[in-house]
Amino acid sequence: MEMPEHDAPTFYEQVYELVKLIPKGRITTYGAIAKALGAGKSSRLVGTALIAAHRPNLQLPIHRVVNRNGLLTGKNHYSHPSMQELLEAEGIKVITDQVQHFKEVFWDPLKEI
């Protein structure tokens, strides 16, 4: 049993909630998430939050989050299957760690929420 969070959802938790909403076959960016949470300049925290999201209990599609260039900057944190495998399994093309048709598969939380 984990100790219950009293109240006031942390920035991390807000990130997790948003990541859960990313549709399959779509991706978003750290900056977009940060901005959607009202902390546009805290994109680094989003990345940090995803590292913390490696907890087994937490099953989040964090592979659907890339940087603003559509680059798989977090691929080094995966073992197997690789981040690229996970994305391609959803129909997202990845070449040399970069998402193809980035603009097409990009999911903007601000527009969907």
Added chain:
DNA sequence: CACTTGACGAGCT
């Protein structure tokens, strides 16, 4: 308590 690190991003040179 102070300093460093980091799945980022925008702006400047």
Added chain:
DNA sequence: TAGCTCGCCAAGT
């Protein structure tokens, strides 16, 4: 186009 600097903030040392 490529590289450097600064802002932002949690977590680790």
